[in-house]
Amino acid sequence: MPVVRSGGVDIDYEVVNPGGKGVPVFLISGLNGVRVSWGLQREAFSQGRPLVLHDHRGTGKSAKPRGAYSVRLMAGDVAAVMDALKIPKAHFVGSSTGGAINQVLCIDHPNRVQSASIVSSWPRGDAYFKRQFAMRKRVLLEMGWEAYTRLSAVTLNSPRFFTEHFAEIEKKENENLAGTPPAEIMAERIDCIMAHDEWDRLGEVRAPVLVLVARDDATTPPYYSEQLARLIPGAELRVLGDGGHFVYVARAAEFNAAVLDFMRRHEPRMPASGGS
Secondary structure, three states: OOEEEEOOEEEEEEEEOOOOOOOOEEEEOOOOOOHHHHOOOHHHHOOOOOEEEEOOOOOOOOOOOOOOOOHHHHHHHHHHHHHHHOOOOEEEEEEOHHHHHHHHHHHHOHHHEEEEEEEOOOOEOOHHHHHHHHHHHHHHHHHOHHHHHHHHHHHHOOHHHHHHOHHHHHHHHHHHHOOOOOHHHHHHHHHHHHOOEOOOOHHHOOOOEEEEEEOOOOOOOHHHHHHHHHHOOOOEEEEEOOOOOOHHHHOHHHHHHHHHHHHHHOOOOOOOOOOO
16 A cells, blocks of 8 residues: 655555545544544445545554654644645545544645544543543553453443444454554553644634534543534534444444535535536
8 A cells, every 4th residue: 555754654545446536535533543444434435536544653554653643743644645645625534533633634724624524523632531541541551452452342332233243343353453553552642632622723613514423422422522513613513323432333324324415515616607
């Protein structure tokens, strides 16, 4: 896969349907950072347009330096991929940490955002957010990747989905455990999302924004999305049924339809044709 250098860090990315004529779309993953998370979106979101996916710095096939993590740096990585591909403007769909990255893209790179879908995200960490991620970090550093992965699967999935798809989830856990980055790198990534705070700048956003969350998301509860929708001028809020933090997996068809409809409503306007 191609690699772009962003701030001295190699970012691995891929393009699905590079010949598509529509406005490109970027799918930006959550804390795990790997593009394989979007398996249920790849086909739907690459119809008629290029789909760009990448592994965050510190994850997957991208470089894993120490001391090089912030949401703003990760937003800069997305901009670097755009530059490498000569993409002037795109739709952005980001879940959780990806949603935080989208917030920064809207603020720091406003002219490059056709639309942004901010999924299962938060405007700044409150006591609830910081406690849960501090404890996840502690589990990771004191008990290791397996304990962290098993715990995360319970907290990030809705209870019903976890039970009904347990064999599939456990298989995915085992696959993930075969390719984890050093625990210290993930700990730095956790620190950077706990530090994320764009509360005072979200009023600057001018791009069309969809804020989407599952009603039973216990990791980033719906009130975070309500805050985002209130802070971002003109933002649309969509609350889906039970789906946990991984709503794009548990309710993939409904999620895809909602986001694709939003993107279609915010495509560039074609210039009016002249007439006599």
